[in-house]
Amino acid sequence: EAQVTQNPRYLITVTGKKLTVTCSQNMNHEYMSWYRQDPGLGLRQIYYSMNVEVTDKGDVPEGYKVSRKEKRNFPLILESPSPNQTSLYFCASRSTGSQETQYFGPGTRLLVL
Amino acid sequence: GENVEQHPSTLSVQEGDSAVIKCTYSDSASNYFPWYKQELGKGPQLIIDIRSNVGEKKDQRIAVTLNKTAKHFSLHITETQPEDSAVYFCAARRGGSYIPTFGRGTSLIVHP
Secondary structure (H helix, E strand, O other), X not given: OOOEEEEOOEEEXXXXXXXXXXXXXXXXXXXXXXXXXXXXXXXXXXXXXXXOOEEEEXXXXXXXXXXXXXXXXXXXXXXXXXXXXXXXXXXXXXXOOOOOOEEEOOOEEEEEO | OOOEEEEOOEEEEEOOOOEEEEEEEOOOOEEEEEEEEEOOOOOOEEEEEXXXXXXXXXXXXXXXXXXXXXXXXEXXXXXXXXXXXXXXXXXXXXXXXXXXXXXXXXXXXXEO
């Protein structure tokens, strides 16, 4: 079954405490990305990766880091979380080419106190 | 940059009616327009997409139309069912870009 998994699903942390949200896909997709979803703002892309060791900024990259050491994994790192990073985060992967297929993970709800 | 406007923000219909959600975009270089369905507590799901070289695409009860001249595209759902109740998002992406711009979403409620 095609799947994107994220962990943890829920996280409460305090300002400045480094955290990592993991993301893994089983479809051998080259392209992966991270989004945040905030009420009234829709989805905004944080970072994306076109392949292993190739990453680039999306629309809202400030305060986030990513890495892509393996094709299946694309962790999101918050080195020093702040309250304005409280949000719902989604990881996604997609195929490339004329017929795209895209899958989102179930989401990680983060609260930064 | 690209700006995507989506209307309405809420849409309430009776089961069996049709529902139409509209989006406009600003960047004439956008050439890929996906639609997503997001059920409560879940991640978005790609339900249909259209590229700028096509005016209409249909998949069972859902269809998407694109008017490049007017820079708007619409999602049409026919014979709505309660399980169609969800938030729907449109998006636009320009050719060669990896960054889509999303609309703010439409909450569709289908009353049995």
